[in-house]
Amino acid sequence: MNYKFIVSLFYLLLFVSQHSVFAANSSMNKKQSTPDSLKIIKKQIGAFTKKKEYANAIQYSKKLLQAAKTKSDTSTIDNAYWRQAFYFDKLNQLDSSYFYYDKSYTYNLALKDTVVAGDRLLGMANIQKSLGDYTGAMITAIDGLNYLENTEELETTIGLYQTIAVAQKELGHPEEALRWNTKAFNILKNNPKAEILPSSIHIITITRANILAEKKEYSASIHILDSIAQETADKNLFEFSRAICNMGHFKWLEEANNLESETLLLESLRIRTSLNSASGLFSSYIHLAEFYFDTKKAKALRYAQQAYTYAEKLKNPVASLEALDLILPLKRDLRQAISNEAITYSQLQNQLEKSRQTIRAIYAATKYDNDALEKENLKLLTQVAIKEKQKILALAAAVFLLGVIGFVIYYKNHQKQKEQLEISYKTELRLSKKLHDELGNDIFYLMTQVQQDTPTPTDTKNALILNGLDSIYQRVRDISKEFTAIDTGKNFGKEFFALLNSYSSASTKLITKELPLSFWDDIAPKTKIELYRVLQELLVNMKKHSEATFVAITCVKNAKEILIKYVDNGIGFDKNEKISGNGLKNVENRIASIKGSINFESKPKEGVTVTLTFAI
Template identity: 65%
Template sequence: MKLIKDIPLSPSLVQTTDSLELIKKQIGGYAKKKDYKNAIILSKKLLQRAQQQLDSNYISNAHWRQGYYFKKMDLLDSAYFYYDKSYAINLKLKDSIAAGDRLMDMANIQKSLGDYNGGMITATEGLKYLEGSMEVESISGLYQTISVCQKELGHYDEALRWSNKIFDLLKKHSTANITMANLYVLKNTRANILALLEKYPKSFDILKSIAQDTQNSDPTQYARAICNLGHYKWMQNPNNPESESLLLNSLQIRQDLNTATGLISSNVHLAEYYFETNKSKALDYAAQALDNSIKINNSVAILESLDLLLPLKKALGQDVSDEAILYSKVQNNLEKTKQTVRAIYAATKYDNDNLEKKNLTLLAQVAIKEKQNILALSTALILMILIVFVIYFKNQQKKRERLETAYKTELRLSKKLHDELGNDIFYLMTQLQKENPNITDTQDTQILEGLDHIYKRVRDISKEYTAIDTGKNYGKEFFTLLNSYGNHKTKIITKELPPDFWEDVTAEAKIEIYRVLQELLVNMKKHSQATLVAISCSKNQKQLSIKYVDNGVGFSKKEHHLGNGLKNAENRMKGIKGNITLDSKPNKGVTAIITFAM
């Protein structure tokens, strides 16, 4: 992913006598006309002039402006790069408010890329600079980012907890300067979370209130409110007579406004509404959602549209090869952008953290002079931490020993099944055939077939628990596992990983990940009837994530109870302090996200 960092300065825009303030005004003029390219060019000029004058405040402002205008142009990796530059300078200036604001900008980019765990981490770091200040709008913005990320990850109770923090904060600071547009966004998000928690009456009350307030004053907010209201009324009761008219009314308003993001939302919800009852109509709306997603180059929206379009085309007997290729391409591009963003942050985090530590050291020195007893307190605290660390280390050691014992037990049982039980069954089959080589008796035939069936099952179980190479060949063995479940009926889409991807992962974690993926693929093969399975892996310094998506028959989360296999998968992830979340709806496939700390 190439960052757009160097847009040449046009001679007509460069005047050596221009002051920094005058350049800012010129930038504002271009921004009002939505001429973001020239706004970026002048922002670079502002940066050059500020660097010549050693004016750190204007340097930071110039970086922020470039990030802001690149974001307006949907060049998110470049936007993130300049926000990060501005954040680093804010740290040097000890401007905690601006530093927190830049982290909020960066977290929102990660959120829009679908990197919800990364977005939460960045937003939480932003709260370190802002919580306790009077910057209510910025704090609520960070709370909102975390709430949305938790919602998208399926952690609805956590999402509601962060939403509660927003409204508790607004209640405490009732005079805070929050725009009505932002307030409606916060309320909409809260209504969405309540509906996902099946607290429909509370959700409907919020959405109806927004619709009533904005019907004659703000068509954008009104369309969003009635679209969500129609969608969640349908979720509560697919036969609700109001749902269709609310969704269609919202679409008409958004068509008049010609807002691509709004049109995507309306078309997606209408495709879901008609998915079971009128697949042709649902396909038309899914196609419109895809067209608008491509128009604004929103990878997450493209994938969401394709998640609807692919099974609809399949159900209608239409070719899905082009869309499947697009899905893979967009998924890969989205992952590359995420990796670029993570690399930007990782490349500067060390310097930024060191700068933070220096600032904290200076403050600590002042505090030590004022309170000599801090030394004794620090010593006691270190001893407590050391004790906790020793206890933690011992517990981890015990867990590793338990995992190792379990793994050895699996291998021992596998060998015993293969070498002893399997061979004994095979011997019985041989003896039965030897004693009666021309078996015609129905009962004897059934016994022989039954023994053969048991023998094959024993061999299959033994194969599932063979030793796993956790060394340099693990990556090849991992992809061999994934690809072994593909055939002419089921296509497995994977992405090539860097050679050193698994280097920092422990042997225990490699084994558990392998077994969990194996369990998901076995379940897919047995139950899902999927024709397309996409598996992607990503990691940062703190966490490794694996996303599994198929387009199979899915299941209802209300009626579904995890079988032994998936329960074992959950227990395996808990054993390495990881997590597996499953999300599915009937006929909409299964999504599983596996995460664990590095």
């Protein structure tokens, strides 16, 4: 019993221990399979960078890229591409560096981040320049400017201008080089508060000096370099040594026997040796080899070989070829064997051309893809533009059609109004003629008959009848006169003045001023008729109702309108009852028909003031 229990307990413990080990291993494997965080990987890359362990930095950048893709972190994906481009550049593996710059460039184009795309093109252009592919560098840099010009990315824009300027100088176009260099300086001039690195300013300044030297304007070039040397003497030995090295070289080009040239070149070499600057030492050795090339060939060869050594350290085939271009003729002049150098020269030429071709192929493929994408986008934009244009044309047609309809309605209404006025005028004339010719004549005939039948004119009853008939006859003549045709031509002024004066009598004094005939020249016939009728109606109203003893009418004209003022000293009326109680509604309608305005000012027993205004 006890034995069985002990055995069972043993197996139970064994099972639990094995399960725990399996769980622990599973947990460890799971932990190991968990991707490192992006932050930790970046920290590791930073540590490698400080130690200049660029190969390790590249490996961890690849790791960063995979982790970023897993997490779909777009900014880190781009950063990983850029890091690989940067570290390969540091290792002088320019083909690989260019490849990853291109990866970052195309990735940012897909994200439509054209600013970063332009910056990556600067890195690509600088690699092409380093490989001596100046035409390719210039084309790439100009593409970069298409993304960056007129943006706030001033440092990168200056870098692109600088690359183009150097490429133009190396291609033998100093005037074009100077033009692009001036563009870079204009950015500095127009943006004095922009945060541009001093090193960038020194680079474009020295480039200007180099371009001027290429144009054989040595004095101007040396003056620029001297200014930089004075500025950096106690602040930046790297920039100072570069300035005096170039200055020594240009002084020698200007005058081969210039003793100061040798002093400046040797001083620059001393400083660069203390700084252990490989690129600077290469430049100093090359210029010293050139300086001694014709006078001290053995010394020149030693400096050329030193330059070649540093070119190899830099892994720069262009620099190596530049050194070999001096070594080979110097060895030939000194009767030394040149077979090894010649073989190396040929190999470097092949290697350099291969790198150039590889990079051109990378960019050509990318350019083709991007151009195809751009064409597709342009096609879509064209289709959108066509649709927008069709919408605009449809809208314009609709607006035009509505305008035509509106004009037709307006024209019809205007014609209808005109016809109504003509009918009204014809009716008035017909009534006037009927009153004058028929009713007036009948009354006159009746008066004649009464006079013939009356033996004595003193008969009171007959006298009253005759007076009544005479009064009716005069009123009929007045009504007829009110509706006679109006001359709207040159005689309108005289007719208008006659109308006003016709209402002056012994009991009512009417004052007005005769106007010049030209006063009414630019007034439309319709307006003249309506104005005539309005004044006529006011005067009739005055005669019938106002009991006025004094009436004044004035007419004033300016460039835009005519103002007519009527004033009487009659009994006046209540303004609230003027339309319905005084029959002046017709006056307002007539003024409205000529788009004028009328204003009544009146109080009982205080007379009437009427102001008429209408546009010319």
